[in-house]
Amino acid sequence: MKHPAGSREDAKPAVVEPPALALAPKADTPADRAEFEPKQVETKPSAPSGPITIRPTDTVILKDVTRFGLNIGARSTYGAAQHLKNLIPNPGFEAGVFGSMIHAAKGATTVRVAQAFWDTDWTREDYGIGQPAGFWDGGEYEFTYGAAKGRTGRITRFALENHENVFYLDGGGPAPNEWDVLVVRRDLPGLVAGPRMATDCVSNDVRPGSPGKQSLHLKAGGEWSKCEVYMDSEWRDGDKSAGKLIVVRGPWKISFWAKGKGVADRIRVMFHREGEGSFIDESIKLSPQWQLIERAFTVPDGADKLGPYNEGDYHPLLVLSLSVDNDGGQVWLDDAALEPANEKNPTVFTDAFVNRLKELRPGVLRNWSTQHGNTLVNEIAEPFERKTNGYSPRQRAAGEWGFSLHEFLQLCKEIEAEPWYVMPPMWSERDVHGLMEYLAGPADGAHPYADRRASLGQQEPWSDVFKRIHIEFGNEMWGEASANDPFFGASALGGERLGTMANERFALLRASPFFKDDKINLIIGGQFYYPGRQGEIDATGNHHREIALAPYFGSDKEHANDDELFYPLFARPFEDVATGRMKQSQDELDRGGKKTGLAIYEINFHTTGGEAPIDVTNDFVTGANGALALPLYMLVYQRDMGAKNQCAFTAIQYSFGIGEGRYVRVWGLLRDIAATARKRPTWLGLELVNRVIQGDMVAVDIEGTRNGWTQRPINTVENEIDVPFVHAFAYKNGNTRSLIVFNLNLTDATSVNVAIEGAASGPITRHQIAPKSLHDDNEDAETVSIVTDLLEATNPTTLELPAHSLTALEWQT
Incomplete structure (x- = not known):
């Protein structure tokens, strides 16, 4: 906490490219039932020749649909994801936990296992990279895959030998084979301080009634004379175009417990924007007894100005400083909070974020944030007792801290979304058993995890609160498990290992007396760019119900004109389901014969290859075309692949660095939440369709001649494909009918007739996004919006239907 946070948003990994795959021939007919006559040019279509009729039917395509969902991600101290009320990470100043997934190198024995894929030449004491000798001493281990599967015990010694990390293990049993999986876990003492855990600044003297185990001990004149939290550094250290991503305004409050060694000791509290002024700056006298200190303050509008700033200006950080304010003084701090004062919602998330989610109405929220190296106990801990955690062999500090599983479920309850939880792959059997008890067991004094749930304010089992709870084993665990893998330390190395370990953990969940098949949906993440991976995973067991993919989209490699940019973008989902990787993935599952379904764990633009000038790329990924593209992909997958559970990635992020000082403005559907809270067009597109997705998806008859274009193979479209301009998707929910209609023509409006069967009991509500230009965006001002009328x-x-527009209708019969 003493050092400024990093300078970029959480990295989204590059997609691992698979071997070349043979594609099926181009489909001759479109998915829905209509005569289609493409104009035989590359991507320069003509206007439709006359109106067509769109007729929603009563034929059910997909029963009981789910509105489209969202990944919410971790809070970022430095960037746009400022969705937690309390701005202080690890506010109880607690220690850490660490868990990693290790692959055995060749030549392991029963008691000596060297780690594959790491060379100790990469371990750097000066930079805190890698893990030093002794790091894992006393930790616990469990073999979760391979010849030694099921062996558990303690790590007697961790050494660096012959360029390898080496684990010495107690106990007996089989030796692992090369690349068998060893999971290791341990507690880390101290307090995270940059790349290391500091142990000279903590004390076991905690405030009365604290749920935590340690406090922060500050001493005047020493390295730890103050605690500083640096925030909003992205616009200084990273993407300077971001501007301020936190703007402090209105009523705030700060609270913490403190005591001094003597009656003369004082603590100075300062919350300020560098060089622009302080919001609170006070020296407070302490005593040798713990006392709760609370202060309220109001920041006038404009005191923390949004701008304007020139590129050459210094871009000041937001800083909270708690420091010893007298010579020779000593101060103990515990359980601190800095947050807006008038928040109304009952969760740990800000009103601004919760209100935006309620406008989006996601059917499901996916929580992949900071939990990879965590334990169940820490995942359901109160904020002031919650430890930090880590998982990567590159690291020696448990540097992650975020919201808990319990707080995530409270958020889902508040906004009425189904939870999708990424279960840490390092969890022990006791953690897995405990999860089902926590989610679905009775709080009756005989079930400690359920009793814990009740003590946190949730007496009723979570399984009774939600229609379904989705549990996924890890995140993108098929990765190569090497130092080049962004999830090194949490990857399985291929689909067979992943599927085997996931199904064995899922078997433990199913064995619980509290497991209900209609309530718990078990998911394994697959690899979109390698459809064969889905077959590998599916063949390993029968306990999963869905395999989830991340079909990212959007290439701007060819960008000479709008036709080259936007028509391939709109064409690709139809190729995906006709001959492309979605179809190939489903074919892999069909061959398995288990009726495994497809889900979408992440989807958005992935235009990060640097193939076009950065201004072209940023115009492409933030423009109004996203309001059509994102829901179009998800609707096509819902209709043609039966994909019920789909989550866009991600709620909040300003940009992502791709090297050489270039930043692409992905993946946040919200530009930010604590400065402008502007919705990007991708968010607006999902918000619009979520207003009318309901009940059962029904077939649509489209009568008449639909014009369209013939898309040539560019910008990730791999085969020539004919695409109509007009597409429609319909739903029926009792007496409520709804219809979503796209006009993908870049230049021309078109008229359609919508058949309203039976007598409508009132007017039709229309929601529409019809931007003047697909290059419009909401980055600096709101120019793209949803218009609703009757x-x-x-x-x-x-x-x-205006050119390049998205329209949704809803009516009663």
Whole structure:
């Protein structure tokens, strides 16, 4: 906490490219039932020749659909993801936990296991990279895959020998084979301080009633004379175009417990924007007894100005400083909070974020944030007792701290979304058993994890709160498990290992007396760019119900004009389901015969290859085209692949660095939440369709001649494909009917007739995104929005579809 946070948003890994795959021939007919006559040019279509009729039917395509969901991600102290009320990470100043997934090198014995994929030449004491000798001493181990599977015990010694990390293990049993999986876990003493754990600044003297185990001990004149939390550094140290991503305004409050060694000791509290002024700056007298200190303050509008700033100006950070304020003084700090004062919602998340989520109405929220190296006990700990955690062999500090599983479920309850939880792959059997008890067991004094749930304020089992709870084993665990893998330390190395370990953990969940098959959906993450991976995973067991993919989209390699940018973007989902990787993935599952379904764990633009000038790329990924593209992909996958559970990536992020000082403005559907809270067009597109996705998805008949274009193979479209301009998706929920219609023509409006079968009981509600230009965005001002109005219900109802527009209708019958 003494050092400024990093300078970029959480990295999204590059996609691992698979071997070349043979594609099936181009489909001759579109997915829905209509005559289609493409204009035989590359991507320069003509306007439709006349109106067509869109007729929603009663034929159910997919029962009981789920509105589209969202990944919420971790809080970022330095960037845009400022969705937690309390700005202080690790506010109880607690120690750490660490868990890693290790692969055995060749030549392991029963008691000596060297780690594959790490050379100790990479271990650097000066930079805190890698793990020093002794790091794992006394930790616990468990073999979770291979010849030694099931062996557990203690690590007697961790050494660096012959360029390898070496684990010496107690106990007996089989020796592992090369690349068998060893999971190791341990507690880390101290307090995370940059790349290391500091032990000279903590004390076991905690405030009365604290749920935590340690406090922060500050001494005047020493290295730890103050505690500083640096925030909002992205615009200084990373993407300077971001501007401030936290703007402090209105009523705030700060609270903490403190005591001094003597009656003369004082603590100075300062919350300020560098060089621009302080919001609170006070020296407070302490005593040798613990006392709760609380202060309220108001920041006038404009005191922390949003701008403007020039690129050459210094971009000041936001800083909270708690320091010893007298010579020779000593101060103990515990359980601190800095947060807005008038928040209304009952969760740990800000009103601004919760309100935005309620506007989006996600059907499911996916929590992949900071939990990879965590334990169940820490995942359901209160904020002031929650430890930091880590998992990567590159690291020696447990540097992650975020919201808990319990707090995530409270958020899902508040916004009425189904939870999708990424279960840490390092969890022990006791953690896995405990998870089901926590989620679904009775709080009756005989079930400690359920009793813990009740003590946190949730008496009723979570399984009774939600229609379904989705549990995924790890995140993108098929990766290469080497130092080049962004999830090194949490990767399985291929689909067979992943599927085997996941199904064995899922078997433990299913063995619980509290498991209900209709309530718990078990998911394994697959690899979109290698459809064969889905077959590998699916063949390993029968306990999973879905394999989830991340079909990222959007290439701007060819960008001479709008036709080259946008028509391939709109064409690819139709190729995906006709001959592409979605179809190939489903074919892999169909061959397995287990009726395993497909889900989408992440989806968004992935235009990070640097193939176009950065201004072209940022215009492409933030433009109004995203309001059409993101829901179009998800709707096509829902209709043609039966993908019920889909989550866009991610709620909040300003940009992602791709090297050489270039930043691409992905993956946040919100530009930020604590400065402008502007919705990017991708968010708006999901918000619009989520207003009308309901009940059962039904088939649509489209009568008449639909014009379209013939898309040539560019920008990730691999085969020539014919695509109509107009697409429609329909739903029926009792007496409520709804319809979503796209006009993908880049230049021309078109009229359609919508058949309203039966007598409508009132007007039709229309929601529409019809930007003046697909290059419009909301980065600096709101230019793209949803417009809602009422239409008179007639049969048919004539609907004017502007060029490049998205329209949703809802009516009662």
